[in-house]
Amino acid sequence: MLLQTEWGLAGLSICYDTYANPEIERYYAAQGAGILINPTATSRSYRDIDGDGVKDGKGWEWYYRNRLESIASRDGLAIASADLVGADGCADKDGKQPCDFPGGSVIVRGSADYSAGQNADGTLVVGTEGALSNTKDLRVSYPSTTRVANDFHPDYYAKWYAELADRQESDMSLNNRYGSADGPRVAVANVAGVWADKQANVDMMVRYAEQAAADDVDLLVFPETVLTGYDSTDPRAMRTRTA
Known part of the structure; x- marks a missing residue:
């Protein structure tokens, strides 16, 4: 209201x-x-x-x-x-x-x-x-x-909820439960990448993936922009300008 x-x-x-x-x-x-x-x-x-x-x-x-x-x-x-x-x-x-x-x-x-x-x-x-x-x-x-x-998209909501309404009208469940009773074994990586060095970051991610595999992890999640670095500007240059 x-x-x-x-x-x-x-x-x-x-x-x-x-x-x-x-x-x-x-x-x-x-x-x-x-x-x-x-x-x-x-x-x-x-x-x-x-x-x-x-x-x-x-x-x-x-x-x-x-x-x-x-x-x-x-x-x-x-x-x-x-x-x-x-x-x-x-x-x-x-x-x-x-x-x-x-x-x-x-x-x-x-x-x-x-x-x-x-x-x-x-x-x-x-x-x-x-x-x-x-x-x-x-x-x-x-x-x-x-x-x-600038980021509210009612057209997205209309599409998503129209799909859900169709499922509901077809008597399909709208629950959010796992399909598997036990679910996946999950790990999250608490890491930071090297700015603008994709190969170094890929190598780092592979090491963590291998560690996760050794621990029988099914799903490993990395942070956003870990491949490239978060900012479009080299943080080392920013530190130099502000020093």
Whole structure:
């Protein structure tokens, strides 16, 4: 839903809509919206997020740092996201753990910086019931043009979704499960290439491919532009000019 306000167009995206349907935010931005209003109910999600073996309840931060920041950065939107705080009535399968909502309400601007909702050490504010996570004088500004202006392609969406609609009308499944029960053994290469030296980079990739094969890896993924180097300008020349 698009809302006309005195500050311009604002889009409304509620909880699941936001992360299950990213094309909604792209549509809002392409229509000229500058603000995304996001009421949500994202619980703490007691999982081991940082790999230290402790289920510390920080799973909710994933919602903000991965979903909202990517939307703000990609689409140039200022996002006002309000989360529930405190326990709620639903329980887990054993009937023991009620939903525990952290609050964590945030305002994220188009460049993925936080106008409100972030502590000095970079962690997200955990909500306090009855409290505001912003100040009364805060003003959220945003650019008059959005980042999707040149890379939003509704013709692609029309083609892709027409194909899915045809499958659905034919009673074909739209699931995204693997065809194989166990799936491939996957590895990713955390490497950097040598700028403009394709042969050196090919040799490096072959070495990693051989290592992966020895470890029975089925699928090995390398970073973007690893064959050539990321920038079109020699980074050594750039360092010389700035030295």
